[in-house]
Amino acid sequence: MLSTLALIATGIILIYGLLHLLLYYTHDDREPPPVSTTFPFVGAMLGLMRKKSKYYIEIRNKYDLPIYTLRLPGTRLYVVNSVSLIASVQRQFKVLAFLPLEAKLSMGVCGSSETANEILNTNTNGDEGDWGYIMTFYKTIRAPLAPGSELDAMNRVMAQKVSASIDQIKGQQVVQLFEKFQEGIIILIVGLYPSILAKECIRARELMTEAFTQYFEDEGHNLGSGLVKSRFAHSTEHKIPLKDIARFEVGNTIGLLTNTAPSAFWMVYHLYSDPNVLEDCRQELSKVISSVTTTLKDGETTKVHTIDMSEVKGACPILLSTLQEVFRIHSIGISTRMVMEDHMLDNKYLLKKGNTVIIPGPVQHTSTSAWGSDASMIDHRRFLPKNKRHNPVAFRAFGGGTTLCPGRHFASTEILAFAAMLILRFDITPTGGQWVHLTSDKAALWETTPVPDNDIEVKISPRAGEDINAQRRILVSSSDKAMPLSAEDM
Numbered sequence: 001m002l003s004t005l006a007l008i009a010t011g012i013i014l015i016y017g018l019l020h021l022l023l024y025y026t027h028d029d030r031e032p033p034p035v036s037t038t039f040p041f042v043g044a045m046l047g048l049m050r051k052k053s054k055y056y057i058e059i060r061n062k063y064d065l066p067i068y069t070l071r072l073p074g075t076r077l078y079v080v081n082s083v084s085l086i087a088s089v090q091r092q093f094k095v096l097a098f099l100p101l102e103a104k105l106s107m108g109v110c111g112s113s114e115t116a117n118e119i120l121n122t123n124t125n126g127d128e129g130d131w132g133y134i135m136t137f138y139k140t141i142r143a144p145l146a147p148g149s150e151l152d153a154m155n156r157v158m159a160q161k162v163s164a165s166i167d168q169i170k171g172q173q174v175v176q177l178f179e180k181f182q183e184g185i186i187i188l189i190v191g192l193y194p195s196i197l198a199k200e201c202i203r204a205r206e207l208m209t210e211a212f213t214q215y216f217e218d219e220g221h222n223l224g225s226g227l228v229k230s231r232f233a234h235s236t237e238h239k240i241p242l243k244d245i246a247r248f249e250v251g252n253t254i255g256l257l258t259n260t261a262p263s264a265f266w267m268v269y270h271l272y273s274d275p276n277v278l279e280d281c282r283q284e285l286s287k288v289i290s291s292v293t294t295t296l297k298d299g300e301t302t303k304v305h306t307i308d309m310s311e312v313k314g315a316c317p318i319l320l321s322t323l324q325e326v327f328r329i330h331s332i333g334i335s336t337r338m339v340m341e342d343h344m345l346d347n348k349y350l351l352k353k354g355n356t357v358i359i360p361g362p363v364q365h366t367s368t369s370a371w372g373s374d375a376s377m378i379d380h381r382r383f384l385p386k387n388k389r390h391n392p393v394a395f396r397a398f399g400g401g402t403t404l405c406p407g408r409h410f411a412s413t414e415i416l417a418f419a420a421m422l423i424l425r426f427d428i429t430p431t432g433g434q435w436v437h438l439t440s441d442k443a444a445l446w447e448t449t450p451v452p453d454n455d456i457e458v459k460i461s462p463r464a465g466e467d468i469n470a471q472r473r474i475l476v477s478s479s480d481k482a483m484p485l486s487a488e489d490m
């Protein structure tokens with residue numbers, strides 16, 4: 001018995017020593033310094049599985065390195081902490097590329113056909129010039145999402161839908177299919193026996209694909225937004241089969257729904273759980289509401305209150321600052337790039353081909369050098385123009401560089417519209433009496449905006465003094481002004 005234990009102990013010590021030697025001899029001194037974990041290779045993997053993006057914050061706090069290497073079984077993660085290196089990574093968008101990774105992820109998550117995969121995989125990184133499905137895709141969709149007439153048109157439809165949904169506040173609605181799809185996305189990303197481990201997710205994906213196929217067969221997109229028309233035209237130009245176009249739309253729902261809905265939740269949570277924030281934002285909004293009395297057909301008079309979202313975006317800096325602070329506190333996104341060939345980053349750090357560079361957003365958002373000593377506190381006035389003292393590159397909620405989120409203006413307008421309509425009309429109180437602190441530790445590593453770990457039950461009632469018979473109108477007047485949401489908008 002003793003000798004068996006001694007044998008196991010010797011084996012473990014031997015493996016431990018060998019792994020350390022392997023780490024030492026396979027690490028080039030010019031690479032970003034490796035951070036040591038108790039067990040080489042396995043330690044970092046376990047740390048990431050347990051602590052997710054908090055692991056990167058822990059390492060930043062411990063070693064305070066501008067960039068470092070995390071060794072995982074079979075691969076290296078080069079983790080960027082310094083703001084100036086983020087800019088260097090973003091400049092090298094061909095050598096430190098995102099598009100080949102995106103093509104791979106789309107295929108896994110959307111389950112596209114071989115024909116579509118071949119089209120997706122052609123000239124993925126633009127090595128043969130500025131052409132190909134994926135190379136030109138983002139250029140195509142950036143135009144209808146940039147401030148201007150097409151975005152205004154989308155915002156108008158969205159604002160009416162948001163307003164109608166607030167009019168109907170009554171009960172709970174669950175988007176069951178999407179939830180089922182979302183639950184298995186991580187299995188689809190890693191490709192771990194999806195047909196066995198993500199059965200329900202795939203079933204939901206297929207049902208959503210059928211619905212989108214029907215939508216395109218009925219030519220629904222011809223009546224849709226500039227965005228859906230551009231996406232459809234781009235795919236048909238590249239001869240993507242209809243069913244795959246539908247599949248890519250299912251994939252697109254991830255970016256649309258998994259970020260906007262949780263961000264709107266956190267915005268509402270912070271507005272209502274702090275009376276000062278609520279009061280500041282209500283006061284600001286009250287100044288942009290225009291009210292008139294109108295006579296109805298039956299001779300009765302009623303008030304009509306109108307709010308113009310284009311005016312809100314310009315005239316309600318505290319509301320906008322609150323939203324930006326909500327993004328800073330809650331965003332957990334990680335920008336990822338593939339190293340396409342050996343590269344000396346900033347002429348200082350060797351990044352070896354085949355490995356991955358990551359920029360964890362939470363590392364930037366919790367950095368005291370970027371945000372000051374109160375970085376861990378929520379301050380709804382932090383982003384007010386007169387207070388601005390942070391480096392905009394340190395705000396990572398929408399990523400940055402060539403992969404900067406093109407939907408940021410649409411999503412932010414939607415959340416602002418939802419929050420504005422809600423706080424103007426309703427009071428919300430937790431049924432438990434107190435607003436509790438909500439965690440979001442269950443979120444998966446691929447997510448950008450987490451949902452809270454637990455539900456919170458609230459009572460929604462008309463705001464004190466609210467004239468429930470008054471009519472509400474929401475407008476989006478023409479505007480080509482960009483909200484200052486990312487470094488690129490400044």
Ligand code: HEM
Binds near residue numbers: 398411
């Ligand atoms: C609050 C809502 C949203 C948040 C927080 C968000 C955040 C992000 C982030 C962090 C990225 C990755 C950027 C990078 O790695 O550098 C991204 C990419 C992207 N987002 Fe959003 N997003 C939101 C809403 C939307 C919406 C509504 C749309 C579409 C209408 C959209 C479309 C996209 C697309 C197409 C990309 C990929 C860009 C590329 O690869 O070049 N997003 N988003």
